[in-house]
Amino acid sequence: MKRVIPIIAVIVLLVATALTMLRPGSHGGDPQRPGALIDVVGGLLPVRDVTSADVASQPCWQQGTLTVPPAGTCVTRLPDPATRLTLCVVAGQPDVRVSGTSYGPQRLTLEQLDCAGPRPISLYDDGSRLQVTCVGLTPCVLRLA
Numbered sequence: 001m002k003r004v005i006p007i008i009a010v011i012v013l014l015v016a017t018a019l020t021m022l023r024p025g026s027h028g029g030d031p032q033r034p035g036a037l038i039d040v041v042g043g044l045l046p047v048r049d050v051t052s053a054d055v056a057s058q059p060c061w062q063q064g065t066l067t068v069p070p071a072g073t074c075v076t077r078l079p080d081p082a083t084r085l086t087l088c089v090v091a092g093q094p095d096v097r098v099s100g101t102s103y104g105p106q107r108l109t110l111e112q113l114d115c116a117g118p119r120p121i122s123l124y125d126d127g128s129r130l131q132v133t134c135v136g137l138t139p140c141v142l143r144l145a
Contacts, residue, residue, distance in 0.1 A: 049120075050078055050085045052144055060132075064144040068094065068134040078128040085123060085130065085144075088115035092140030094132050101127035118145040 052064030060066050060074035066087075068074045078085065078098075085098065089110065096113060099105035102125040112119045134140035
């Protein structure tokens, strides 16, 4: 019995640590992304990409291409059923962020947006928005990949 108590204490400590690390908002210490458990569950669900039809009526979009003027910002509401967005930068220096109702903005890197191999951006919750600010002196052009 004396050995069981320390073993139970260690198990409780490990479970508490796991729950803390896997909760939404704790992805590797980055409070801007949901945790690994959300990524695993999301990987089991059907994927629905954002299409050019989804953004056709939004400002700055034309035929799946987003054009933001220098020093300008365009905000796009993304459809709630969509689970993934894949963009690539064709021109300019954009600051790209995706946010939703429950999670703060994910700031995307240029590596994620490279047209040679763009990486899909997971949309974690309802009310997702894409915000693109063009920080350079030339227009920023991004396209759905």
